[in-house]
Amino acid sequence: MNTQSQEKRRLQRRRRLALLLLVVFLFGGCGISLFLFKNGAFTPTGQPPTNQGAIDGPVQTTGCGKGAPTVPGTSAAETIQSGGVSRTYLLHLPRGYTNTTRTAVVLILHGSDPANPHLLTNLEQSTGFSHLADQEHFIAVYPLATEIHIRILFLNIGPARMRWNTGSVDDPAVNDVLFISNLLNHLQASLCIDPQRIYATGFSSGGGMTGVLACLLAGRIAAFAPVSGSFFVTSAGCHPARPVSLLEFHGTSDPKVPYSGSHGGGDVLPSIPQWLQDWATRDRCSSGPTPFFTKADVTGEQWTKCKDGAAIVHYRITGGGHAWPGSNMPGATQTIQATPLIWQFFQEHLLQ
Secondary structure (H helix, E strand, O other): HHHHHHHHHHHHHHHHHHHHHHHHOOHHHHHOOOOEOOOEEEEEEEOOOOOOOOOOOOOOOOOOOOOOOOOOOOOEEEEEEEOOOOEEEEOOOOOOOOOOOEEEEEEEEOOOOOOOOOOOHHHHHOHHHHHHHHHOEEEEEEEOOOOEEEOOOOOOOOOOEEEEOOOOOOOOOOOHHHHHHHHHHHHHOOEEEEEEEEEEEEEEEHHHHHHHHHHHEEEEOEEEEOOOOOOOOOOHHHHHOOOOEEEEEOOOOOHHHHOOEEEOEEEEEEOOOHHHHHHHHHOOOEEEEEEEEEOOOEEEEEEEEOHHHHHHHEEEEEEOOOOOOOOOOOOOOOOHHHHHHHHHHOOOOEEE
């Protein structure tokens, strides 16, 4: 390569770098994410979640009497089509599952994590939900979010991540509520599921998605239990079809989802006490918050006398970080075990 060509290439690189720095200065300094690159195309961010096309109401189960897609007592990765794309989930049928007994379903939603083939199995192991499912006889389902690449001027910024559309400016503009609705349709058509006992829980971004489902699929899912959830405020607001029973866990020193809330980067996270009080108001609870549990670093409080028997329950972990209580995650409190508490809460609430 001659000297003139080398100089021309250096000049082109400098111009691209200068343009990139200008974009970062003009937009990145304001906390504005420009685009997400998914499936070969740019997608604008910050669109509020929607339940367009989803079924927000009870659906009749037709899967009783059909053969199980996997061996009871084991877990297997499955796929469905939703929104024109293939979506993945991990299915665990409990030991002793039969196609003649209507069985409860618990959806467990993962947090925002780097894309890797072990994400769902890692969640399965850290929460212990499949082990509990074998003991308590319910179906555990671990849906997978969408893989995204954050790019500026065709340059990747960090590794690919799996994220739910919870209303953050950094979330993919996909209809994850439709995905969950389609997934439930598929499960109820192939398994013997009790439509009154469908539940949702999740961690971090998955906890935020659990909050979205409480707003948009309360007519179909009986109760919700987010852990360290990121509950972004969106222009769509929250208008559930009925009073919602909700159990929430959060650490007061969570560095990723601050207990006191945050404003920045185009996002608004309310404080956890305010978020809970908003739910108590929606549920028309006339009593609370009232402490019912105090031990070491954990305080439990609840709102009661809510419309239609709904309940709002909160476990505050003093000094707790971004972790699933009782798990092996760094900084997780061992004072309480979130997984059995969640299942106990779910058992107390049926879809009316």
